[in-house]
Amino acid sequence: MTEMELLIDFHKDAERQGPGSNEDTLRALSFIDLDKKNRLKVADIGCGSGSQTISLAQNLNAEITAVDLFPEFLDKLNNNSRKLGLQDKIVTLEKSMDDLPFAKEEFDIIWSEGAIYIIGFENGVEKWKDYLKIGGYIALSEITWTTNSRPDEIEQHWNNEYPQIDTASNKMRILEENGFSPVGYFYLPESSWITNYYQPIEDRIDAFLKKHNNSDLAKGIVEAEQNEISKYRTYKDFFSYGFYVARKVE
Numbered sequence: 001m002t003e004m005e006l007l008i009d010f011h012k013d014a015e016r017q018g019p020g021s022n023e024d025t026l027r028a029l030s031f032i033d034l035d036k037k038n039r040l041k042v043a044d045i046g047c048g049s050g051s052q053t054i055s056l057a058q059n060l061n062a063e064i065t066a067v068d069l070f071p072e073f074l075d076k077l078n079n080n081s082r083k084l085g086l087q088d089k090i091v092t093l094e095k096s097m098d099d100l101p102f103a104k105e106e107f108d109i110i111w112s113e114g115a116i117y118i119i120g121f122e123n124g125v126e127k128w129k130d131y132l133k134i135g136g137y138i139a140l141s142e143i144t145w146t147t148n149s150r151p152d153e154i155e156q157h158w159n160n161e162y163p164q165i166d167t168a169s170n171k172m173r174i175l176e177e178n179g180f181s182p183v184g185y186f187y188l189p190e191s192s193w194i195t196n197y198y199q200p201i202e203d204r205i206d207a208f209l210k211k212h213n214n215s216d217l218a219k220g221i222v223e224a225e226q227n228e229i230s231k232y233r234t235y236k237d238f239f240s241y242g243f244y245v246a247r248k249v250e
C-alpha cells in the first residue's frame with residue numbers, strides 16, 4: 001500500500017475526517033438567511049465520509065452535491081445516506097476541488113468543512129465564488145489563529161504546514177475582497193477536536209498498526225497523527241478551526 005492508501009485506510013471508517021460536530025454545522029447553518037422552504041442547491045466540497053453532508057440533508061430542503069477526490073469516502077457517505085433515507089437529497093461526485101464541473105451561479109450554498117486548505121483558502125474562495133448565485137452563501141471551516149500573537153514553536157509549526165494560517169480578521173478580508181459580506185464567525189470548541197476527532201483517532205491506532213503488521217509506513221502515519229494531537233493539546237489556546245459564513249453580494 002502507498003502512504004496515501006494507508007492514510008485513507010486509517011481515516012475511512014471514522015465518522016469524521018477532521019474536527020467538527022453536528023452542533024458546529026447547525027450553528028454555521030443558522031447564519032444563513034435563505035428561504036429554506038425552497039429546494040436549495042448546495043455543494044459540499046471535500047465532504048469526506050459526509051458527517052456534515054448528512055446534517056445538512058437532515059436540516060435543509062436541498063439537493064446536495066457532495067464532492068471528494070476519494071471514492072472510499074464517498075462510498076461510506078452513499079451507504080449512510082441510503083440507510084437514513086436521504087439518497088434523494090445527496091448526490092456524490094468524485095472530483096478534485098480545483099477542477100469542478102459546476103456552472104456559473106449554480107448553487108445557493110457552498111459548504112466546505114476543513115478542506116479548502118487543500119487548494120488554499122484564497123485560491124478556493126476565488127475559484128468557488130463563481131459557482132454561487134448572488135445572494136448565496138459560502139460556509140467554510142479553516143485553520144485560524146485565535147489570538148494576535150502566539151509562541152514561536154506553534155507559529156513555526158503551522159507556517160511550515162500551512163503558511164496561509166491567519167487570524168479571522170485577515171480571512172474575512174479575503175472574503176470581502178472577493179465580493180462576500182461576512183455574516184457569521186465562530187471557532188470550534190475543544191470537544192470538536194478531542195471528543196469528535198482526536199480521541200477516535202487514538203482509539204484506532206492499535207488495530208491499524210496490527211492490520212498493517214507494524215510497517216514503517218503505518219508507524220510513520222501514526223507518529224504524524226500523534227504529533228499533531230500533542231501540538232493541539234499544548235497550544236489549543238492559540239489556534240482552532242474558524243467557521244466563516246459569508247453572503248455573496250457582488
Ligand SMILES: C[S@@+](CC[C@H](N)C(=O)[O-])C[C@H]1O[C@@H](n2cnc3c(N)ncnc32)[C@H](O)[C@@H]1O
Nearest residue numbers: 016017018046047048068069096097113114115
Ligand atoms: C480534513 S478532511 C475533511 C472531511 C470532512 N469535510 C469532515 O470535516 O469530516 C479533507 C477532505 O478533503 C478530501 N480531499 C483531499 N484532496 C481533495 C481534492 N483535491 N479534491 C476534493 N477533495 C479532496 C479528502 O479526501 C478529505 O475527505
